[in-house]
Amino acid sequence: VYNISPLHPLYHIPGPKLAAITFLYEAWFDLILGGRYSLEIQRMHEIYGPVVRINPEELHVNDIAFTDEIYSTGKRRRNKQVHLLNLFAGPITEAMVSAVDHDLHRLRRSAANKFFSRAQIAKLESDIKDLADQLCDKLINIGNKSEEPIDIVTAYGCFTSDIISGYCFGEPFGFIRQKSWEPNFRHALHSLLTPMHVFRFFPVLKAIVDLMPSVAKWLDPRVKGLVEEGNEKMPGRVHKARLEYQAGAVPERPAIFHTLVASDLPEVEKTDHRLGGESYSFIAAGTETTAWTITVITFHLLHNPTLLDKLTDELHATDALTSPWSDLEKLPYLHAVIQEGLRLSYGVSQRLPRIAPDEHLTYRGDFKGRELTYVIPPGTPMGMSSVINHHNESVFQDSHAFRPERWLEADETQRRRMETCLIPFSKGSRQCLGMNLAYCSLYVTLPVLALRVLPRMRLYQTTAGDVAYDHDLWFPMPKESTKGVRVVIS
Numbered sequence: 001v002y003n004i005s006p007l008h009p010l011y012h013i014p015g016p017k018l019a020a021i022t023f024l025y026e027a028w029f030d031l032i033l034g035g036r037y038s039l040e041i042q043r044m045h046e047i048y049g050p051v052v053r054i055n056p057e058e059l060h061v062n063d064i065a066f067t068d069e070i071y072s073t074g075k076r077r078r079n080k081q082v083h084l085l086n087l088f089a090g091p092i093t094e095a096m097v098s099a100v101d102h103d104l105h106r107l108r109r110s111a112a113n114k115f116f117s118r119a120q121i122a123k124l125e126s127d128i129k130d131l132a133d134q135l136c137d138k139l140i141n142i143g144n145k146s147e148e149p150i151d152i153v154t155a156y157g158c159f160t161s162d163i164i165s166g167y168c169f170g171e172p173f174g175f176i177r178q179k180s181w182e183p184n185f186r187h188a189l190h191s192l193l194t195p196m197h198v199f200r201f202f203p204v205l206k207a208i209v210d211l212m213p214s215v216a217k218w219l220d221p222r223v224k225g226l227v228e229e230g231n232e233k234m235p236g237r238v239h240k241a242r243l244e245y246q247a248g249a250v251p252e253r254p255a256i257f258h259t260l261v262a263s264d265l266p267e268v269e270k271t272d273h274r275l276g277g278e279s280y281s282f283i284a285a286g287t288e289t290t291a292w293t294i295t296v297i298t299f300h301l302l303h304n305p306t307l308l309d310k311l312t313d314e315l316h317a318t319d320a321l322t323s324p325w326s327d328l329e330k331l332p333y334l335h336a337v338i339q340e341g342l343r344l345s346y347g348v349s350q351r352l353p354r355i356a357p358d359e360h361l362t363y364r365g366d367f368k369g370r371e372l373t374y375v376i377p378p379g380t381p382m383g384m385s386s387v388i389n390h391h392n393e394s395v396f397q398d399s400h401a402f403r404p405e406r407w408l409e410a411d412e413t414q415r416r417r418m419e420t421c422l423i424p425f426s427k428g429s430r431q432c433l434g435m436n437l438a439y440c441s442l443y444v445t446l447p448v449l450a451l452r453v454l455p456r457m458r459l460y461q462t463t464a465g466d467v468a469y470d471h472d473l474w475f476p477m478p479k480e481s482t483k484g485v486r487v488v489i490s
């Protein structure tokens with residue numbers, strides 16, 4: 001009753017009464033229906049306006065003018081919400097992505113930032129290009145030898161895992177080098193994500209993984225994968241990096257964790273357990289996101305060959321296979337294809353709330369001709385969702401269509417609006433750490449794929465429904481019945 005009484009600090013924010021009373025409303029959509037609260041939140045905005053109360057403690061905003069207030073930078077502190085972070089279990093709860101407190105996050109992030117600067121990532125460019133060539137060779141070889149369709153997201157996931165694992169530990173997992181696409185990191189990733197809705201609503205279960213991993217391992221096969229990867233393999237890799245560092249061995253390539261074990265972070269931040277969680281988060285974040293963006297782009301270029309022709313014409317007209325990242329990102333059509341790919345692959349699709357712990361935020365806007373002013377008290381989680389932003393029809397008309405041309409036809413004002421509305425990497429002080437790596441991988445890899453493999457690739461029993469957003473599992477998920485994005489290569 002208190003939750004909907006005038007005494008509650010969020011009493012003045014509109015939304016369904018039931019959502020304001022209890023978390024069970026959200027649980028119905030995310031836990032029972034399976035990751036479908038974003039769609040319900042979208043519906044709430046249509047009824048109640050740009051700011052809605054989506055559970056007893058949290059607001060959701062659908063107004064791009066408020067983006068920088070929620071996702072701010074600089075001295076304005078932004079914490080994370082425990083209810084959201086309950087989705088993670090095991091050592092990853094000690095990664096920077098899981099830090100509730102602004103200052104703890106800053107500490108962890110400042111140690112890692114230097115590895116992901118543009119200048120640092122540019123040094124990885126030739127390794128990424130080599131790996132992209134190996135990916136193409138493997139796709140062509142396997143495609144020529146067998147008529148079996150290839151699940152392209154798995155193939156791209158092998159590639160992106162190799163990039164990030166190589167950077168983390170100086171030696172890639174070797175998924176591209178091996179003969180087939182199995183094993184790969186996607187199983188470890190799924191074991192991290194599959195229980196997420198259960199953990200969010202029953203955090204006591206996640207506590208079993210945190211406190212008694214060896215017991216939790218035997219309770220459920222999915223949790224077994226999570227514990228094996230999170231509590232055993234990842235800390236083991238960090239431990240090996242530490243021993244190598246102590247023995248004075250210098251990896252041939254830059255290796256993040258060989259440096260982090262010797263960084264000036266406090267000792268408690270450098271344990272195998274904590275850094276194991278950090279590396280799990282880097283490899284999970286670096287695998288699926290970029291792989292899914294390349295998959296969505298591949299699908300649309302094959303589905304609409306006119307777009308592929310336009311792209312290959314542009315790439316042929318320049319020396320795209322030998323051009324550096326800094327030149328490739330100036331190619332207008334390639335840039336438009338990547339922007340459109342990021343828009344329809346969403347990054348993290350579900351809402352990403354932030355908390356301003358020590359300032360009131362004032363929202364001013366309007367809804368159906370009525371002026372609105374809401375004062376939001378400190379400590380209130382509030383967020384936006386890429387899957388809602390990216391389908392804002394007033395910014396992206398015919399938003400479900402993959403149309404790179406929209407980025408080329410827009411005038412300056414419209415283009416700025418589109419860029420503000422595009423949030424695949426989130427924004428502000430907690431936006432994606434790996435953004436430069438993701439962009440470099442996309443700009444370097446797509447020309448190689450487009451010129452070497454895509455002209456020989458055909459979709460196999462795959463339709464737009466296999467790449468369309470259906471529900472959230474942190475990342476955007478297609479419909480349950482999908483058999484994947486499958487291709488054959490001649």
Ligand code: HEM
Nearest residue numbers: 096097285286289290347348352424425426432433434438
């Ligand atoms: C297309 C590719 C990518 C997309 C769309 C993407 C998207 C995102 C988003 C939306 C967040 C914010 C999550 C949150 O608020 O909790 C995030 C965070 C993060 N991403 Fe990415 N990501 C991509 C690639 C990568 C890569 C290649 C890495 C490599 C290490 C990476 C590492 C991280 C890390 C460590 C965080 C946590 C940052 C922090 O908490 O400060 N991401 N990413």
